Amino acid sequence: MERGKISSCSFLFFSLLLTTFCASVRATAQDPITMRQILPVYAIMENIDLLNSSRCRTEIEEFRNAVDERVTWGLRAMDTSGVPPRGFLYGNNLWLGDQKGCYMLSENTTLPLSEKTRKNNSIYRNPNEEFPPFQLRFFVGRMWHNSTVQYHIETENENMITLGLCLPASCSKRDVATMLDKVFHDETLLIGKLFSTGFKLIEVNDLVNDRQWLLSAKMISIIGFLLLLVAIAIAATLYDLFVYRRAKEHRKKEFLTFENNNTSELKSEAEEKCDTDHEEPVLSESKQQSRLFQYLLCFSLASNIQQIFHRENSEDNTRMFHGLKFLGMVWIITAHSVFYSLHTISNKVVLYTITDTMPAQILSNATYSVDTYFFISGFLLTHIFLKQREKDKRIPSITARTSQLIRMLVKRYVRITPAYFIVILIVILNFSWHDRVSLVLPLEQPSSKCSKYWWTNILYINNFYNWDELCLTWSWYLPNDMQFFIFGSILLMLSVTHYNIALGIGCVTLLSSIGSSLYTAYTLDYQPSLDEQYRTLTYLYVRPWIRIQPYLIGMITCQLLSKWNYEVNLSKRSLIIGSTLAILCNSVILFCTVIRDMPLSISVPYIGLSRAGWAMGIAWLIVTCATNHAGMVRKFLSLNFFVPLSRLTYCAYLINPILILSLNSIRVYPFIADEIVIGALSLAMVICTFILSILISAVGEVPFILLLRLYNNPQGRKK
Numbered sequence: 001m002e003r004g005k006i007s008s009c010s011f012l013f014f015s016l017l018l019t020t021f022c023a024s025v026r027a028t029a030q031d032p033i034t035m036r037q038i039l040p041v042y043a044i045m046e047n048i049d050l051l052n053s054s055r056c057r058t059e060i061e062e063f064r065n066a067v068d069e070r071v072t073w074g075l076r077a078m079d080t081s082g083v084p085p086r087g088f089l090y091g092n093n094l095w096l097g098d099q100k101g102c103y104m105l106s107e108n109t110t111l112p113l114s115e116k117t118r119k120n121n122s123i124y125r126n127p128n129e130e131f132p133p134f135q136l137r138f139f140v141g142r143m144w145h146n147s148t149v150q151y152h153i154e155t156e157n158e159n160m161i162t163l164g165l166c167l168p169a170s171c172s173k174r175d176v177a178t179m180l181d182k183v184f185h186d187e188t189l190l191i192g193k194l195f196s197t198g199f200k201l202i203e204v205n206d207l208v209n210d211r212q213w214l215l216s217a218k219m220i221s222i223i224g225f226l227l228l229l230v231a232i233a234i235a236a237t238l239y240d241l242f243v244y245r246r247a248k249e250h251r252k253k254e255f256l257t258f259e260n261n262n263t264s265e266l267k268s269e270a271e272e273k274c275d276t277d278h279e280e281p282v283l284s285e286s287k288q289q290s291r292l293f294q295y296l297l298c299f300s301l302a303s304n305i306q307q308i309f310h311r312e313n314s315e316d317n318t319r320m321f322h323g324l325k326f327l328g329m330v331w332i333i334t335a336h337s338v339f340y341s342l343h344t345i346s347n348k349v350v351l352y353t354i355t356d357t358m359p360a361q362i363l364s365n366a367t368y369s370v371d372t373y374f375f376i377s378g379f380l381l382t383h384i385f386l387k388q389r390e391k392d393k394r395i396p397s398i399t400a401r402t403s404q405l406i407r408m409l410v411k412r413y414v415r416i417t418p419a420y421f422i423v424i425l426i427v428i429l430n431f432s433w434h435d436r437v438s439l440v441l442p443l444e445q446p447s448s449k450c451s452k453y454w455w456t457n458i459l460y461i462n463n464f465y466n467w468d469e470l471c472l473t474w475s476w477y478l479p480n481d482m483q484f485f486i487f488g489s490i491l492l493m494l495s496v497t498h499y500n501i502a503l504g505i506g507c508v509t510l511l512s513s514i515g516s517s518l519y520t521a522y523t524l525d526y527q528p529s530l531d532e533q534y535r536t537l538t539y540l541y542v543r544p545w546i547r548i549q550p551y552l553i554g555m556i557t558c559q560l561l562s563k564w565n566y567e568v569n570l571s572k573r574s575l576i577i578g579s580t581l582a583i584l585c586n587s588v589i590l591f592c593t594v595i596r597d598m599p600l601s602i603s604v605p606y607i608g609l610s611r612a613g614w615a616m617g618i619a620w621l622i623v624t625c626a627t628n629h630a631g632m633v634r635k636f637l638s639l640n641f642f643v644p645l646s647r648l649t650y651c652a653y654l655i656n657p658i659l660i661l662s663l664n665s666i667r668v669y670p671f672i673a674d675e676i677v678i679g680a681l682s683l684a685m686v687i688c689t690f691i692l693s694i695l696i697s698a699v700g701e702v703p704f705i706l707l708l709r710l711y712n713n714p715q716g717r718k719k
C-alpha cells in the first residue's frame, strides 16, 4: 500500500521535483521524493530558497549535499532529527529525535570506547568525515495536526506534534519556521497523506537559554525573595549550631507538640498556654538574648528538621490519622505520576486500556483519597474545638467567639500560606525556564497561569475558577479546605449555644450538597470514566458545594465520638457486620467504575452519593480505631514511622506534581509506559517528594509555626 501511495505521490510531486531538480541533480542514486516525504528535516532543507540569511543557506546546502552523497556527518546529523514514529494512530505525537545526539555530534564527541575498538568500529568510515564542519543546534517545532483517524483520550493539547530538528546553528528560529511552514503548506510529508492530516505550525523554538528572561522585574524579585529566605535559613542554622547550641549544650531539648496537618496545628490558645505551663523557666541568658535572635532561630534548618522527625509518644485518639494521611498521599502521588506524565507517554492510548481492569480502578479513582483528607480535616477541627470546650466550661459571648474565630483564621492562614507562596514562586521560576529550554512543554503552563492567577491561590478562592485557569491545578484542595474550615468553625461556635440549629444547618448543607452533585452530574450527563472525570473537573471536582460532604461527615463523626466519650461497646457480631458493610461500601465505590457505559440512572446516583459513601466507610474505620476495636489496623496506622511522614504530607502534596511535571520536561526522550515503568516512577516520585518536602517544610512551614508560637508566647523560645 505504501508503495502505491508513493508512486502516485511521485506524479503529484512531479512539478515540485522540477523546481528542485537543480538542487538534487548532484544526487546520484538518490530518491529525493521519498526522502522528503519520509524525513521532515530533508523536506525542510529543500526550502532554502526562502531564506535571507546566506550563512544558514550555504550550511544547509552543504548539509543536504552531505546527505545526498552519504557523507557520515550528514547522515549522522539527519539521523538525530525527529521522524514520524510508530503509533501515530494511538496518539504518539512525539517526533522528538535525539537532542543529546545532535549536541554530541556538534561538539565532536567521540564514543567512550577503547581506541582499538573505536578504530575498528569506524573501519568503513572516513574519520575526517565523522563531524560536521559547522555547529549544529537542536530546534523544536510544535504544530497542530487535524487528523481525524488518531485516537484521543480527551486530555489537553492532544493534537500537538513536537518535532525535533538538528540543523546548522547559524539558522534562526524564524528561518526554520519559514521552511517548516512551507513543508506543511506543500503537504510534503507522507504521514500527512497517509492519515489525511493537515499541519499548522505553532512555533519553532531553539531551546537556547539566553538568560534574558531572568532580568525582568518579576524574576528578579522572585529570585531575590527566595535567595533572602535561603540566606536567612543558612544564617539561622549557623547561628543555631555554632552559637546557640554551644551555649545551651547543657539544656534539655524540648519539642513542640507540632502537628503538621492542615487542621490540628490550629491548637487553641488555651492549649498553647497549657503547653507553656510545663515549660522550663526561661534561662537568664535567653532573657538577654535579643528578640531578633529568637526570631532568627525559628529558621534554623537543623532544629526544624529535628522538629519534623521528633517522636511523639502521646497515645492520642487521633493518632491513626498519621498513617491514613501518609497512605492517602502515596495514593495521590501514584495517580499524579500517571496523570501529570500523560503528555510525554508515547503509548498513552494503549496505556488507557489498562484502566479497564479491576486493579486499575484504584488509580483512576484516586480522587477518593482527597475525600479522606476532607474527612480528617473536618474531624480534627471538631476534635480540637471540643477538647478546648471541655477545658473551658463557661460559655463565651458572641464577640469573644467571633474574635476567637478570626484569631484561628489568621493563625491558620499564617501557618499554611508561606510554604504555598514559596512553592508558587518556585513554580513560576522553574517553569519559565522549562518554557524556554524544554523539548516537551509541561502540561497546563504553570508559569503563565501562576503569574496571572497566583493571587487567587493566596486568597484561597481559586476553586471558583475554571480548571484550565488554575495556577497549580492540584491546589484546588486548599481553598476548599479553607472555606470548609471557616464554615465548620462558624457551625461549631454556633453549636455552643444553639446545638440543634448548628446540627440542622450541617445536615441541610450535607443534603443540599448531595442534591447539587446529583443535579450537576445530571445536567453534565456524567458517566464514570476518565475522560468524563477530566471533562467535568471544573463543576464536579473543584467546587466547594460538591466537595463539602466528607468534611461534614467528619465533623459529625467526631461529635458522636465525643458524645460517646470515645467508648462504644460493639459486640463482635456488630463489629463484623459493620466492618463488612463499610469495606463493601468503599470497595463498590472504588471498583464499580470498571463497569462501562453505566446508564444515567445509575451513574448520577453514583456520583451524587459516592463521596458521602466513601466518607461513611472512613467514618466507620475511624470509629472502630478510636474506640479501640480495630486491633491490628489501629496499631498499623498509628506506627511511629508514620508520624514524621504525616507531618510532611502538606508539603508533599504541594510539590509532588511539580516534581513530576518538571521531571517530564527535563527528559528529551518520550517514554513508553507499562505497569512496571509506572510502578517504578510512582515509587521514585513518592521517595523524592518526601525528601524534598523535608526541605520545603523546614524552610517554609515550620519557621512560621514557630514564629506564631513566639508571637503568642513572647517570653521564651520553645525548642
Ligand SMILES: *[C@@H]1O[C@H](CO)[C@@H](O)[C@H](O)[C@H]1NC(C)=O
Pocket (backbone or CB within 6 Å): 116, 117, 120
Ligand atoms: C574488528 O572487526 C572485525 C570485523 O568487523 C572483527 O572480525 C575483528 O575481530 C574486530 N577486531 C577487534 C579488535 O575488535
Ligand SMILES: *[C@@H]1O[C@H](CO)[C@@H](O)[C@H](O)[C@H]1NC(C)=O
Pocket (backbone or CB within 6 Å): 106, 107, 108, 128, 131, 132, 133, 134
Ligand atoms: C569538529 O570537527 C570539524 C571537522 O572535523 C571541525 O571543522 C569543527 O571545528 C570541529 N568542531 C569542534 C567544536 O571542535
Ligand SMILES: *[C@@H]1O[C@H](CO)[C@@H](O)[C@H](O)[C@H]1NC(C)=O
Pocket (backbone or CB within 6 Å): 050, 051, 052, 174, 175, 178
Ligand atoms: C526575508 O526578508 C523578507 C523581506 O525583508 C521578509 O519578508 C521575510 O520574512 C524574510 N524571511 C526570513 C526567513 O527571515
Ligand SMILES: *[C@@H]1O[C@H](CO)[C@@H](O)[C@H](O)[C@H]1NC(C)=O
Pocket (backbone or CB within 6 Å): 146, 147, 148, 197, 198, 199, 200
Ligand atoms: C486539515 O488541514 C488541512 C490543511 O490545513 C485542510 O486542507 C483539511 O481540510 C483539514 N482537515 C480537516 C479534517 O479539518
